[in-house]
Amino acid sequence: MNKPDKRDDILQSALKLLAEQGFHGAPMARIAEHAGVGTGTIYRYFENRDVLILAVHRMIYDELTTSLLAHYPKEQSVKEYFFHIGNCIIDYFIKNSLKSRYNEQFFNSPYGNEMRRNELDKENGQYNLFQELYKKGLEHQIIKTVPMTIFFDLAFAPMVWAVRDHHLGFVALDKALSDTIVSACWDCIKL
Amino acid sequence: MNKPDKRDDILQSALKLLAEQGFHGAPMARIAEHAGVGTGTIYRYFENRDVLILAVHRMIYDELTTSLLAHYPKEQSVKEYFFHIGNCIIDYFIKNSLKSRYNEQFFNSPYGNEMRRNELDKENGQYNLFQELYKKGLEHQIIKTVPMTIFFDLAFAPMVWAVRDHHLGFVALDKALSDTIVSACWDCIKL
DNA sequence: TAAAACGGAATGAACGTTCATTCTGAGATA
DNA sequence: TATCTCAGAATGAACGTTCATTCCGTTTTA
Numbered sequence: 191m192n193k194p195d196k197r198d199d200i201l202q203s204a205l206k207l208l209a210e211q212g213f214h215g216a217p218m219a220r221i222a223e224h225a226g227v228g229t230g231t232i233y234r235y236f237e238n239r240d241v242l243i244l245a246v247h248r249m250i251y252d253e254l255t256t257s258l259l260a261h262y263p264k265e266q267s268v269k270e271y272f273f274h275i276g277n278c279i280i281d282y283f284i285k286n287s288l289k290s291r292y293n294e295q296f297f298n299s300p301y302g303n304e305m306r307r308n309e310l311d312k313e314n315g316q317y318n319l320f321q322e323l324y325k326k327g328l329e330h331q332i333i334k335t336v337p338m339t340i341f342f343d344l345a346f347a348p349m350v351w352a353v354r355d356h357h358l359g360f361v362a363l364d365k366a367l368s369d370t371i372v373s374a375c376w377d378c379i380k381l
Numbered sequence: 382m383n384k385p386d387k388r389d390d391i392l393q394s395a396l397k398l399l400a401e402q403g404f405h406g407a408p409m410a411r412i413a414e415h416a417g418v419g420t421g422t423i424y425r426y427f428e429n430r431d432v433l434i435l436a437v438h439r440m441i442y443d444e445l446t447t448s449l450l451a452h453y454p455k456e457q458s459v460k461e462y463f464f465h466i467g468n469c470i471i472d473y474f475i476k477n478s479l480k481s482r483y484n485e486q487f488f489n490s491p492y493g494n495e496m497r498r499n500e501l502d503k504e505n506g507q508y509n510l511f512q513e514l515y516k517k518g519l520e521h522q523i524i525k526t527v528p529m530t531i532f533f534d535l536a537f538a539p540m541v542w543a544v545r546d547h548h549l550g551f552v553a554l555d556k557a558l559s560d561t562i563v564s565a566c567w568d569c570i571k572l
Numbered sequence: 573t574a575a576a577a578c579g580g581a582a583t584g585a586a587c588g589t590t591c592a593t594t595c596t597g598a599g600a601t602a
Numbered sequence: 603t604a605t606c607t608c609a610g611a612a613t614g615a616a617c618g619t620t621c622a623t624t625c626c627g628t629t630t631t632a
Contacts, residue, residue, distance in 0.1 A: 196612090212491070214405045217587055219614090228613035230590075239588065298489040300403070303549060310551060336561060339552045340543055344565050347538035352531055358494060360501060361530045370527060374535050378569035387578095408621055410580090419579030421624075430622065 197235045199225040205246050209292040213243065213299060240301075247296050247305075250289045257282050258319055268332045269376065271323055276349060276372035283353045284363055290353055333379045344378045388426045390416040396437050400482040404434065404490060431492075438487050438496075441480045448473050449510055459523045460567065462514055467540060467563035474544045475554055481544055524570045535569045 203225035207216035218239060222229040236242040258278050263270050283290035296302045324341050327333035333341065352371050356363035363371075394416035398407035409430060413420040427433040449469050454461050474481035487493045515532050518524035524532065543562050547554035554562075 218589080219587080222614095229588090230614065231612055233589070234611070294489060298485060306551070307549070334561065334565060336558070336565075337552050339546045340539075340558065340562065343539045343542035343546065344562070344569075347542040348531075348534045348569065351534035351538040355530045355534065358498070360497070361528050367527070367531065370525065371531065371535070374525060374527075374569045378535075378539070378565045409623080410621075413580090420622090421580070421626095422578055424623070425577070 196225075196227060196231065200227065200232055200235055200242070201246060201249060204242055205249070205288055205292055208243065208246065209288040209295070213295055243296075243301060246292060247301070250286075250293060253289075254279070254282055255319070262319075268323065268327045268330055269380070271326070272345070272376055272379075273372055275319065275323065276345075276375060277368065279346070280349055280353060280363070280368045280372065283350075284356060284368075287357050290357060294350070294354060327379070332381060334381055341379060345375055348375055348378075387416075387418055387422065391418065391423055391426055391433070392437055392440060395433055396440070396483055397479055399434065399437065400479040400486070404486055434487075434492060437483060438492070441477075441484060444480075445470070445473055446510070453510075459514065459518045459521055460571070462517070463536070463567055463570075464563055466510065466514065467536075467566060468559065470537070471540055471544060471554070471559045471563065474541075475547060475559075478548050481548060485541070485545060518570070523572060525572055532570060536566055539566055539569075 200221065203221050204216075207221050207224055210216075218232055219229050221242075222232055225232075232242065236245060258275060261274075263274050266274075283293070297306075320342065321338070324333075324338050327341075328335065334344075336344070349371060352361070352363060355361045361367075391412065394412050395407075398412050398415060401407075409423055410420050412433075413423050416423075423433065427436060449466060452465075454465050457465075474484070488497075511533065512529070515524075515529050518532075519526065525535075527535070540562060543552070543554060546552045552558075
């Protein structure tokens, strides 16, 4: 029995319960129980609740980034990049329902807002696929001239909402419909 | 001092505090204090917390509907209808920051999900501007053939996200940019 | 004056976090 | 090998706080 196992058990349980019950519906005690550890054990791996919540988000972010970079097209048009990213995101969140629900909650909470604010503030130099897409699109005069934030809203908001509707059972998002959505979003941002 | 006044004071205070502090950050006692009434008094007007939260949403919904119906264009093209609705929504939520924040929280909570589910279930016969837009668009073969839910996602998700970004200070949404967004959303849904 | 409205203290349930104690297994000892 | 030692991992009962709701004495209304 080594460290990483338990840490990961806790992370997975937190993901599941927080996604299903909401950030305010899953007490630490229940997360611990589901992970098969004592309540106090959580605090050996995560300083407090906030840190745990951020850690789950970090896990999802890293996984999605990995998924985006696998098969990332090289030396293609901006349009190709966008279609790759769009399809990848929809595919990933359709397949990972819990992570999708978790992300929604995260970005509609003070945690998510603070994170976005920090990212804007510190002009983070870290390589970012999304910012790259925006810059290239503007540079090549392929996309509409709007602030970066608005570009992301136009490009990705419908996808995120559609995935949510899929998981809530309001619509069945198959490959054909996904393609239609990504294509429609392209119509939205292209010049 | 008559009934309606106090009921409305409570409603306004709930709107403000719930929007600013989140659904889990504004205790009944604080709402009461802000409204200038005793804690117990809230329970004379609203059966419990859930009922209060739903009542605030209902107030916003009614107000927005009124705003949409004022100056509603008659006998115009689907495109005109869409631009009217889009501009109206952005305008309303830019001007009513608290109501905008409240609505986001509401629709990203079990309250909002349950409400949408109910609306779909009971095929509600009540006259609905949005459903009308969708039906007319399909009928006249002006918009893309997608399920109604997806239509709304494509048409309105970017607007809602953009307004949120405006209120979070990530972008300044002036008239010109609003027009650009509504126009881009039209590109997204039109055939 | 009887009834309704009101205020805010009281109640009890739920929660995040702590910490004194128990458990475990890898070395040390003989 | 059999036994002992002990660091630190794990535990969960207990604590202090917060909150929705209730209760009841007081004030207003008609």
